[in-house]
Amino acid sequence: MSNAILPAILIVLGGICLAIQAPVNAALARQLQSPILAAAISFGIGFVMLGALSFSLGHGRGLVRALGAEWWMWLGGLLGAFYVWAVVFSLPRLGTLTALCALALGQILSALVLDRIGAFGLPIREISLPRVIAALMVGGGLILSRF
Numbered sequence: 001m002s003n004a005i006l007p008a009i010l011i012v013l014g015g016i017c018l019a020i021q022a023p024v025n026a027a028l029a030r031q032l033q034s035p036i037l038a039a040a041i042s043f044g045i046g047f048v049m050l051g052a053l054s055f056s057l058g059h060g061r062g063l064v065r066a067l068g069a070e071w072w073m074w075l076g077g078l079l080g081a082f083y084v085w086a087v088v089f090s091l092p093r094l095g096t097l098t099a100l101c102a103l104a105l106g107q108i109l110s111a112l113v114l115d116r117i118g119a120f121g122l123p124i125r126e127i128s129l130p131r132v133i134a135a136l137m138v139g140g141g142l143i144l145s146r147f
Helices: 005-032 035-056 062-066 071-094 096-117 129-144
Strands: none
Touching: 005 035, 005 071, 005 096, 035 071, 071 096, 096 129
8 A cells, every 4th residue: 555545545534524523513503502612512522532542542641741842833722723613603604515615725725835835844845836726626616616
């Protein structure tokens, strides 16, 4: 198996999880009448599950190392919280397909920039015509998803 096949499969499965998570969290927000509380509950459950898994695998000592992390490394939780809230808020207004197309477009546009500057220690990858066309195609998909 190629080194890229398993990660690609995992990312596709992660995308499936995001697509399912979005309407589930939106339903919770309707039930609670609060997108923010729904996002908090979603994060809380994720925190408990990942914490339990981390400790069961013997990774608990990493908490001490986390205290020495650079300040910007803690932003992932903040960014994730905004993402979950934004999806919970937007999904009922846009529909699942349009909301996830907009999400994908945002990810692709930022990925082009992050790759180009080699952000956060990642290897630098040039902005190429095929990559720009891919972003434009997703943008076109976003537009088409509204019809």
